[in-house]
Amino acid sequence: MFRPVSLFIGLRYTRAKRRNHFISFISLTSILGLTLGVMVLIVVLSVMNGFDRELQHRILGMVPQGSIVGYQPFSDWEKVIADAETEKHVEGAAPFIQLQGLLSHKGTVDSAFITGVHPDYEDRVSIISKYMTSGSLQDLQSGSFNIVLGSALAGKLGLAVGDKVTLVLPEATVSPAGVIPRFKRFTVSGLFKVGAELDGIVGFIHLEDAARLARIKGKVEGVRIKVDNLFIAGQVAWQIAGKLDGQFYASDWTRTHGTLFQAIKMEKTMMALLLTLIVAVAAFNIVSSLVMVVTDKKADIAILRTLGASPRTIMTVFMVQGSFIGVMGTLMGTLLGVFIALNISDFALWVEEVSNTQLFEQYFVNYLPSELRWGNVMFVSGMGFIMSFLATLYPARRAAKVQPAEALRYE
Known part of the structure; x- marks a missing residue:
């Protein structure tokens, strides 16, 4: 050849x-x-x-990929969710209220970010239900004052399902006994483990329970969205915020976890x-x-x-x-x-x-x-x-x- x-x-x-x-x-x-x-x-x-x-x-499945937040708490969050879910690239939306405080149990105290969520909407934007090690997100019922905690946070406080834990908020209340911090007793109804740092700092309560604690009963702070492309989450959130009646601003995951x-x-x-x-x-x-x-x-x-x-x-x-x-x-x-x-x-x-x-x-x-x-x-x-x-x-x-x-x- x-x-x-x-x-x-x-x-x-x-x-x-x-x-x-x-x-x-x-x-x-x-x-x-x-x-x-x-x-x-x-x-x-x-x-x-x-x-x-x-x-x-795991991380962006738990934290808001994009958020539409009101300058003031608002009550017509169902309409905001409906408008958001009609937007292109949006896969789901859910209301939230964000609280920050201290969790106390038997003399042990640790800081925590507590999020008020609606169990019927949360699965649209979060993966938490897939990583529950005990209990269920549906155990969060209005008025029950149940709380779902990360396994690491519960471990630091020595908590198990069924235990009582006290949430102390940084706001003070004036009473006849003087100025005392606001606090509320919760029952641990579930634990989750996503295998990230969120296990040690995050907890969830029912949306209406969070509204009572924040003294905005019947209202929410904002609506979080899940998008099909993480890198346009901010752009999509701002588009939604711009179309809504009222004063809203947008945020996305790059502000909280972008450096990571x-x-x-x-x-x-x-x-x-x-x-x-x-x-x-x-x-x-x-x-x-x-x-x-x-x-x-x-x-x-x-x-x-x-x-x-x-x-x-x-x-x-x-x-x-x-x-x-x-x-x-x-x-x-x-x-x-x-x-x-x-x-x-x-x-x-x-x-x-x-x-x-x-x-x-x-x-x-x-x-x-x-x-x-x-x-x-x-x-x-x-x-x-x-x-x-x-x-x-x-x-x-x-x-x-x-x-x-x-x-x-x-x-």
């Missing part, structure tokens, strides 16, 4: 030679280095994507940049291996030149050899990286079962998440191909400049 001379010779040089096995060994290590670099980069990016997904799901996700994004970028250096080192190995091949094959190059091969043909020979190393290394790394990224969660679970240990118990996610994004795979693979190709240019140009007379002088 006919094959171009440069392709035939370039592929032939990649195989082991009887005279010099060391050069072939260097080529093999270059392939393995590139394979490891591409594989590790794909796996690490997939794991970081998994943690990013869990953060978005910016930090994760920066960490992922820096990790990808550092791991890219592994690929760069592997590409540099291609340069060194090809330079050694050129030095070893000077006599062969000279003979090819005397037989009529042009400098371009010689250059192509070594570009083929280097590109073969790059293609093999990148392809093997991509396949291994995709395979590991798709199975690393199950593998970590298997390791935990075999070793009888909980590797991720102390983290907010109790397993190793992974989310393979094909855009990342294409980027890493393309980068591997390009860097390995660029690494062939200098050795190939050097081979093309070999002078036949000087190379054969001592042969």
Whole structure:
């Protein structure tokens, strides 16, 4: 079968030679280095994507993605919800009242953010029902003064379902006995655990109970919305607020948790940049291996030149050899990286079962998440191909400049 001379010779040089096995060994290590670099980069990016997904799901599934808040408490919140849910990109809406105070139980006191919610609406915007470890959000009935707490917060206060806890608000009440803080006794009716910091600071009570405590009976502070795209939550909230009658303003998750996700994004970028250096080192190995091949094959190059091969043909020979190393290394790394990224969660679970240990118990996610994004795979693979190709240019140009007379002088 006919094959171009440069392709035939370039592929032939990649195989082991009887005279010099060391050069072939260097080529093999270059392939393995590139394979490891591409594989590790794909796996690490997939794991970081998994943690990013869990953060978005667990934290932003609990806190308001977007909020429409009145400058004054308002009573027609059903109409606001109806208007909000007709807006494009809005998946659900629910009323809320936000309180901040201290929870006290048997001499133990801790601060908490208490949110008044309506159980019939909360599932439209929150994931809390999926992470209830005991009790139910439906146990929050108007006038019952029940409270649902995060498991970490309940643990710090020594609370269990059925226990009584006192909520102390920062507002003072004047009484015949003097100025005393406002407080109310609640019954713990449920516990939740989402595996994030919210478990230690958040609690939920019924919307009407919160209104009584805030002295805005029959009214709410605002309406929170859930959108299909987190990054337009603020824009959608402001659009809704602008269409409502009355004075409203909008807020979104970037004001409360934006710095956290910016930090994760920066960490992922820096990790990808550092791991890219592994690929760069592997590409540099291609340069060194090809330079050694050129030095070893000077006599062969000279003979090819005397037989009529042009400098371009010689250059192509070594570009083929280097590109073969790059293609093999990148392809093997991509396949291994995709395979590991798709199975690393199950593998970590298997390791935990075999070793009888909980590797991720102390983290907010109790397993190793992974989310393979094909855009990342294409980027890493393309980068591997390009860097390995660029690494062939200098050795190939050097081979093309070999002078036949000087190379054969001592042969």
